Amino acid sequence: MARRARREPTIPVAPPALDAKGEALSALLTEMFGGRAGVLIGAAVDEVTLTVGAEDVAKVCAECKNDPRLDFDYLRCLCVVDYVEASGELEMNYHLYSLDRRHKMVVKARVAEGEPVAPTVTGVWAGANWYERECHDLFGVVFEGHPNPSPLLLYEGFEGFPGRKSFPFHDYDEW
Numbered sequence: 001m002a003r004r005a006r007r008e009p010t011i012p013v014a015p016p017a018l019d020a021k022g023e024a025l026s027a028l029l030t031e032m033f034g035g036r037a038g039v040l041i042g043a044a045v046d047e048v049t050l051t052v053g054a055e056d057v058a059k060v061c062a063e064c065k066n067d068p069r070l071d072f073d074y075l076r077c078l079c080v081v082d083y084v085e086a087s088g089e090l091e092m093n094y095h096l097y098s099l100d101r102r103h104k105m106v107v108k109a110r111v112a113e114g115e116p117v118a119p120t121v122t123g124v125w126a127g128a129n130w131y132e133r134e135c136h137d138l139f140g141v142v143f144e145g146h147p148n149p150s151p152l153l154l155y156e157g158f159e160g161f162p163g164r165k166s167f168p169f170h171d172y173d174e175w
Contacts, residue, residue, distance in 0.1 A: 016043035021103045028069055029105070033060070048105040057092070057109040058119040064096060064107065065124050072096040072105070075121070078131035080139040082165045084113045090139055092118060111141060120146040138163030 018026060026041060026048045033039045033050060040051040052060045064072040076095040083089050087110075094107040111118055120143040121128045132143040133152035140161040143149070151158065160167055 014045045017046055018043050018048065019046065022046065022048055025070075025103050025105060032063070032067070032069075044106070049108055050105060051108045051110075054092070054109040054111045054118040057094070057107065058121050058124065061094060061096075061107060061121045061124045064105075071098045071101050074099055075125040075127050075131070076104070078121075078128060078135060080135045080141055080163065082139065082163065083110070085165065088113050090116050090141060092135065092141065094121065116141040117144060118142075119144050122147060137161075140164070 022043065026043065029041050029048060029050055033052075034041065038053045038056075040049075042049045042051070050060070050064075061072075064070050074097045076097050077093075078095070079093050081091045081093060083091055089110040089112055091108055091110045094109075095104070096107060097104045109118060116139070118141060120132060122132065122143075123145075129146075129148065130152060132141075132146055133149065135141045136143065136146075136149060137151050137153045137158075138161055150156075154162075
């Protein structure tokens with residue numbers, strides 16, 4: 001019996017659906033950051049997004065934490081997304097939350113694959129320490145000014161960045 005050709009999966013994309021808090025936050029961010037060059041305000045699924053240049057990310061994050069209208073006192077997560085094949089860039093995503101105001105957002109910044117450098121945000125949130133070390137281990141992003149850039153997950157001298165799509169995984173045969 002002949003094999004049928006494999007059909008590629010269709011990945012559904014959820015349209016942005018902000019609730020009232022998300023809409024109010026989007027309007028406030030537009031008021032605060034809308035006139036700045038290189039800043040994009042948008043939405044992804046149920047979160048407001050603020051895209052900035054990598055060189056401005058620490059300053060913008062400090063504003064997001066210290067402005068009482070935003071009060072983003074909690075860095076939920078910092079992760080890197082590999083867009084090297086599509087654009088030659090890595091994207092850092094800072095997931096923020098305000099414990100008092102109960103609103104959330106994502107600050108995004110892209111760096112070139114050949115020079116993945118961004119300022120540290122450990123001065124804004126001390127909890128960024130391990131996130132940034134993990135991002136360096138897995139993706140090679142260097143956070144300038146980081147207080148302890150030693151490896152967190154990998155051993156000293158490990159070659160390559162296993163979080164990147166280009167990292168070679170060795171095939172194995174099941175027995």
